[in-house]
Amino acid sequence: MNGIVKHILIATIYAVAGIATTGVYLFMAHLQDRPDLFSWHKVILEEQYSEGNSEVTTFESYLALEERVFNELDKEIYLDLDKPGWRQLNRFSRASLSDPESRRVNWNRSFELKVAKPKAKALLLHGLSDSPYSLRAMAEKLHSQGIWVVGLRIPGHGTAPSGLIKATWQDFAAATRLAIKHLHKEDATIPFYIVGYSTGAALAVEYSLSVLEGEVLPLPDKLVLISPAIGVAEVAKYAVWQSRLAAITGLEKLAWDSIQPEFDPYKYNSFAVNAGDQIFQLTEAISERINRLDSGNGVQGFPSVLAFQSVVDATVIPSALVDRFLSKLAPRGHELVLFDFNRRSEVEPFLKSDPEQMSRALMGEQKLSFSVSLVTNKGSATNEIHILNKMALSDVISTASSDLSWPKGVFALSHASLSFPDNDPLYGDNVDKNDKGLQLGMVGFRGENGLLTVPQDQLTRLRFNPFYPYLEQRALLFFDL
DSSP, X not given: OHHHXXXXXXXXXXXXXXXXXXXXXXXXXXXXXXXXXXXXXXXXXXXXXXXXXXXXXXXXXXXXXXXXXXXXXXXXXXXXXXXXXXXXXXXTSTTSTTOGGGSSSOTTSOEEXXXXXXXXXXXXXXXXXXXXXXXXXXXXXXXXXXXXXXXXXXXXXXXXXXXXXXXXXXXXXXXXXXXHHHHHHHOSSSOEEEEEETHHHHHHHHHHHHHHTTOSSOOOSEEEEESOOSOOXXXXXXXXXXXXXXXXXXXXXXXXXXXXXXXXXXXXXXXXXXXXXHHHHHHHHHHHHHHHHOOSSOBTTOOEEEEEEESOOSSXXXXXXXXXXXXXXXXXXXXXXEEOOOOOTTTGGGOSSOTHHHHHHHTSSOOOSSEEEEEEESSTTOOEEEEEEEOTTOOOEEEEEEEEEOOTTOOOOOTTTTTOOTTOTTTOSSSOTTOOSOOGGGOOOOSOTTOOSSOHHHHHSOOSOTTHHHHHHHHHHHTTO
């Protein structure tokens, strides 16, 4: 009997090992059976900034290094492009529709907008795989209101997707501190604000928590957070293992979660696995710091926060913004502006699920430590919008009218849309049609599947925010402008 059990056990072990080996092989084959890698996926630019760079200790030296990395980009990647088929719609092909250098301003670079006598100073931090362009509209508006603005190009961004193969969130955080020291050195007396989008918002939160924990740097007076990356899918924690396997010769494609044509001049379409690992690590670091600082009555002394979030978001977990961040802060004038999905009756039957749970809970009977504004339909039969408001520590809901409405055919905002107005020259749908530049927001192809080189989900995802004027107005009021 013992011999039979032994043989069954051995057979079971071999069967499980065989199934596991086959599964791994099929998974690896699937990942490898993807589009070819180009120079912008493979070339690691040597002049990219890293936390351990002892020669870059000021924002000025950071900008000097940035100039060198763009020169290296031009030499190593632009001049390496030898496939004619990519020239018309590729950001790394000179004079193509997507070449950022052919546009009036290359917003992939850090920028500074000074004023003679600034009312305040603001640091703008973009998102993962994005560039400073993602907060261009906000930067120009703040500058017009007398704010001295610095828009940071976060390391690994604005150049080539390969920049995110080795970059770490500590690199991002170190560059953030260089920019803040620059702002503080120039004038330490005026109010200091940070506007962060997605990962940039997470960096703003991480920085503020670090100062509260004792890091000797100026604490921001206020934070505006747009689609903040406070929580991401749990699967991101396993990205590090796939990234490590990619170091094996012949498995380079494993370094990529997606490999796509690079037609966007200001955002990477290909996404490095390491980037997912870094944002996961950053969100975990934020949670750990909050837990250390929470005395039981919420984190004390955190800068006032105005956060904007869509109830539907395929990039971050919307509820994490509340559960892991806002609800952990002691009351201090914090507010969440929540953009609902389009509740017109003919739209809802097409939705996979009703994302109403978050808004229902927030607008319910519970008393929150922060205020909530819900931008939502006046009713299920109209695209017109009104705003429901509930103050912190109150159960009373008031209603404010607006002149906003959902555009035809739009059923929800997206993670990528909140920071762009409808007249954005690249992503908007209300721009000059005679402009010869690339207008991704105006693209409305319909036809058969499988014909376009550009993934269809890239064309259907909303790129602009029809409610951007409201977002901008709320930000200006929050900054006392």
